[in-house]
Amino acid sequence: MNAKHIGICALCGKEKELTFEHLPPNKAFNFTPAKPVNGEDFIHSSDDKNRVPWDLSGLKYQNQQKGMGSFSLCQSCKNLTGTWYGDSYVDFAKRMHFLLSKEVPVDHQAVAFVVRKIYPQRIIKQVVSIFCSINKDIYDDPRITTLREFVLDKEAVSLDKSRYKICAYLNRGILIKYCGLSVLLHINDMKNITSKCVSEFCAYPLGFLIYFDLEEDDSCLGTDITAFSDYAFDDIVDFQITIPIFENNSWIPEDTRSKAEIEQTIAKNKARF
Ligand SMILES: [Zn+2]
Incomplete structure (x- = not known):
């Protein structure tokens, strides 16, 4: 039975029948069966003190046989963004796969x-489109509205860098992670508490973070690719880039600790409390 999904499209903001959108595109290594688990369910399962963040066994999940995604876009927005941006993103992901699997030793960070010959604007607009889908519940937040308009206008260039910063990293792991807009608090000591707004998605072989309204001295994770938005739709360029490689073992944004590091922290906290 194919139930209709009626809701607000994450891009045009109109109430329409929604179609399933692979996040990221299915040709970008997102075609195997997935079992998405809600972060809240994971938090509420913390009565199991021995559960590590990558252990999702026994948690409630949806069954997505053809890859990870959500009913977030209307047919028209899906077709437009797929035609304009999808292939360039897939091409970029395939090249990153080749790099990770054939050229970079496994211990490199x-x-x-x-x-060579990539379409920076198309790639970043596909990334922003995914962020719009992940944050569909706050589609009318002005920060997201600007991003929606940016994606839906093929000719739009130059995201406001005082408001947005988009960073990329390579991911060796197989967990797919969607983190909607979150506020991270960094407590250095009780007199020095800082916060920042971020959303993250990660799949193999690429992960991205978008930061909102960063202060000048705020740190960020990954390589800043916001300047990809400064290119025109048809600009095709060669890029020299240095990009970090992380694992992804937890649902927390910006958490790139290895399994061993997470286990050490858990053991330390257990000893303390
Ligand atoms: Zn739409």
Whole structure:
């Protein structure tokens, strides 16, 4: 039975019948069966003190046989963004796969390379489109509205860098992670508490974070690719880029700790409390 999904499209903001959108595109290694688990369910399962963040066994999940995604876009927006941006993103992801699987030793934590003939604007607009889908519940937040307009206008260039910063990293792991807009608090000591707004998605072989209204001295994770938005739709360029390589073992934004590091922290906290 195919139930209709009626809701607000994450891009045009109109109430319409929604179609399933692969996040990221299915040709970008997102075609195997997935079992998405809600972060809240994971938090509420924390009565199991021995559960590590990558252990999702026994949690309620949806069954997505053809890859990860959600009913977030109307047919028209899906077709437009798929035609304009999808292939360029898939091409970029395939090249990153080749790099990770054939060229970069497994213990390397970053890689510098030249990537030739890519469409920077199309790639970043596909990334922003995914962020709009992940944040569909706050589609009318002004920060998201600007991003929606940016994606839906093929000719729009130059995201406001005082408001947005988009960073990329390579991901060796197989967990797919969607983090909607979150506020991260960094408590250095009780007199020095800082916060920042971020949303993240990660799949193999690429992960992205979008930061909102960062202060000048705020740190961020990954390589800043916001300047991809400064290119025109048809600009095709060679890029020299250095990009970090992380694992992804937890649902928390900006958490790139290895499994061993997470286990050490858990053991330390257990000893303390
Ligand atoms: Zn739409």
